[in-house]
Amino acid sequence: MLLALSQPLWSAQVAVEAVWVSTAPDQTRLALHVDGAVNHRIFTLSDPERVVLDIPDARLTGELPQVDPQDAILIGLRSGVRDQGELRIVMDLKQPVRVKSFPLSPEGDQGHRLVLELIPKGKVPASQRGKDSGVAPSPPRGRSHPGRPVLVAIDAGHGGQDPGAIGARGTREKDVTLAIARRLEALLKKEPGMRPLMIRDGDVFVHLHQRIHKAREAKADLFISIHADAFTNPNVRGSSVFTLSERGATSEAAKWLADRENSADQLGGVDLKTNDDVLANVLLNMSQNATLEHSGEAAGAVLRNLSRLGDTHRAQVQKAGFVVLKAPDIPSMLVETAFISNPEEEARLTTPAHQQRLAEAILAGIKAYFRKYPPPGTGVVKAAGARGGHTHVVQGGDTLTDIANRYGVSLSSLRSANRLEGEHIQVGQALTIPEGG
Numbered sequence: 001m002l003l004a005l006s007q008p009l010w011s012a013q014v015a016v017e018a019v020w021v022s023t024a025p026d027q028t029r030l031a032l033h034v035d036g037a038v039n040h041r042i043f044t045l046s047d048p049e050r051v052v053l054d055i056p057d058a059r060l061t062g063e064l065p066q067v068d069p070q071d072a073i074l075i076g077l078r079s080g081v082r083d084q085g086e087l088r089i090v091m092d093l094k095q096p097v098r099v100k101s102f103p104l105s106p107e108g109d110q111g112h113r114l115v116l117e118l119i120p121k122g123k124v125p126a127s128q129r130g131k132d133s134g135v136a137p138s139p140p141r142g143r144s145h146p147g148r149p150v151l152v153a154i155d156a157g158h159g160g161q162d163p164g165a166i167g168a169r170g171t172r173e174k175d176v177t178l179a180i181a182r183r184l185e186a187l188l189k190k191e192p193g194m195r196p197l198m199i200r201d202g203d204v205f206v207h208l209h210q211r212i213h214k215a216r217e218a219k220a221d222l223f224i225s226i227h228a229d230a231f232t233n234p235n236v237r238g239s240s241v242f243t244l245s246e247r248g249a250t251s252e253a254a255k256w257l258a259d260r261e262n263s264a265d266q267l268g269g270v271d272l273k274t275n276d277d278v279l280a281n282v283l284l285n286m287s288q289n290a291t292l293e294h295s296g297e298a299a300g301a302v303l304r305n306l307s308r309l310g311d312t313h314r315a316q317v318q319k320a321g322f323v324v325l326k327a328p329d330i331p332s333m334l335v336e337t338a339f340i341s342n343p344e345e346e347a348r349l350t351t352p353a354h355q356q357r358l359a360e361a362i363l364a365g366i367k368a369y370f371r372k373y374p375p376p377g378t379g380v381v382k383a384a385g386a387r388g389g390h391t392h393v394v395q396g397g398d399t400l401t402d403i404a405n406r407y408g409v410s411l412s413s414l415r416s417a418n419r420l421e422g423e424h425i426q427v428g429q430a431l432t433i434p435e436g437g
Contacts, residue, residue, distance in 0.1 A: 028118045051097065074094070097120055165340045183356055212326060226362075229313075240312065299333040414434065
């Protein structure tokens with residue numbers, strides 16, 4: 001009888017799932033999925049610093065996400081249930097913060113969400129810097145710093161109720177991809193100037209567009225989706241690397257432009273919320289063209305290193321319209337590590353030694369790409385002899401001198417290649433990097 005009386009109360013509670021934590025140098029965000037609009041209360045505590053979120057008549061489903069040890073703001077998350085079924089989530093902090101929360105209405109395949117934004121006190125979010133002028137602000141003079149680490153988003157394919165392909169021995173693609181992703185994460189954590197972001201770090205289902213959103217929220221410099229292919233012919237074998245097709249980029253551009261009125265997103269530092277459709281289209285095309293070019297460079301570097309492990313299914317980088325590759329401002333690739341439908345490759349995919357070799361090959365490609373094309377503002381040093389001859393889209397914080405130094409070209413050759421008289425540049429401007437300049 002007691003169980004019967006308790007069931008209506010339990011069913012009336014709001015289900016809350018802490019989906020992800022995104023980390024950036026100037027802010028940290030926590031996203032919660034809720035099964036309806038919720039009332040909530042937020043307050044901060046000191047000694048030690050904490051943010052407390054209370055949601056009445058709610059219960060937590062699943063576990064709280066792990067926090068990156070290198071997060072500049074968060075130490076960790078914990079939860080508990082208070083009197084009358086009130087759910088409390090506590091965020092332990094490394095420093096005092098300002099906290100904002102905002103609800104997101106259902107959109108596409110996503111339901112109600114509640115997002116908490118933690119910003120260090122006294123700091124302005126990067127998304128708000130330089131907005132008034134539209135000109136890339138110069139860094140403080142007389143101060144040097146090694147730059148931020150490059151952020152690599154690692155997307156382990158499938159997960160949760162989506163097992164992906166299944167081999168003849170019952171090997172599930174979702175398990176293999178997560179194992180390789182975790183090994184790549186561990187390797188990246190040891191690399192100076194690099195930092196990993198796991199899109200999923202457990203057997204959970206993550207919607208495809210949510211994977212892109214998480215990488216963009218964290219301002220990732222590179223997105224790598226890891227998979228293990230399958231085919232009807234069990235003799236087909238070898239690894240493959242894909243980037244987004246031109247057709248996929250074109251269709252996604254149309255979607256971004258159509259949705260921009262309801263979005264505060266910026267692409268590569270370019271604000272698309274302009275009333276000029278032609279200008280918005282030009283800005284988006286510049287950002288996408290640079291992204292596709294860099295995707296190809298990064299994918300080629302990874303494929304070359306994978307080829308040293310054995311067969312590749314194709315000798316060149318392939319192009320397709322995969323949804324997870326459609327972030328218009330993050331170089332992205334999808335790596336098919338092997339054919340899980342091939343019995344020999346399925347057996348290798350389950351061995352820790354081969355998983356480690358795959359992760360090491362992907363890392364070698366990542367390092368080769370970033371040595372050739374280090375993102376502005378990062379501490380990655382450009383490799384001697386790395387060639388120019390491509391486009392750089394100006395982002396917030398760039399100066400002409402910084403860009404010249406970053407690509408190893410002279411300031412005069414950079415000015416000449418772009419017909420510039422001074423050093424005035426604008427966010428969203430596409431600059432040609434001269435060969436060998």
